Amino acid sequence: MEAMDSDMGPFCPKYHRAVELIGRRWTGAILRALLSGVSRFSALCETVPGLSDRMLAERLKELEAEGIVTRTVLPETPVRVEYALTAKGRDLDSVIGAVSGWAERWEAVEAASKP
């Protein structure tokens, strides 16, 4: 008898926390890159145009604190660091997929309305 689905009330704290976290600047792009297999710090930096190493470090730290990514230091030289998604992070593919789908469905409309 419990309603486990999203309640769709006008305001939901859980949803709000989530959308403000993954909606922060650059975070969406970083998550997509991680989902498609990019894992090293420098590779992530090069993947997302306009993203600085300072911001990348800050966002990765946030995501690590939220249990969305793990950080692994490879003791090579020079030292390399790999970032990987946890189960919680991989589960965000549903969100990234939904955004991608929406963006694809409506891109034509956007492009048509601004000549």
Add this chain to the structure above:
Amino acid sequence: MEAMDSDMGPFCPKYHRAVELIGRRWTGAILRALLSGVSRFSALCETVPGLSDRMLAERLKELEAEGIVTRTVLPETPVRVEYALTAKGRDLDSVIGAVSGWAERWEAVEAASKP
């Protein structure tokens, strides 16, 4: 022979534009409120805790410019304004649903890890 699905490459400009737009501060909460039927300016303001009228006005203007909401002035007195989602805006329910779903699935884990 055309791949219409999201390509899931490491970076996608369409996805990026979309996630930076709907991920801006407050926008996710405003969209959810609109989706669940809240339509008047003051009602939106009261629905989202912490949202100021200044920010609400700014976000609604952006969403209107993107063709996601429409603005209708009701010539009553005092004047009332109703905001409604366009088809493009209503289609965001897939995104909001995905975020809500993720947030519900992982809330327990979050709560458990911070005593």
Add this chain to the structure above:
DNA sequence: TACAGTAACTTACCCAAAGTAAGTCATCGC
């Protein structure tokens, strides 16, 4: 052994975005 190079950060500084508070405009009931 000094030196340039590399990866992954830090620190320091600056500006644009977000937050707070107050003001505007038209209209109404009193």
Add this chain to the structure above:
DNA sequence: GCGATGACTTACTTTGGGTAAGTTACTGTA
């Protein structure tokens, strides 16, 4: 005329994001 109301503006302060340079620890070259 006077205060109240709804939907904003305008003005100002604070915070977060952007740019650039410095740091650490090793390594390969001269």
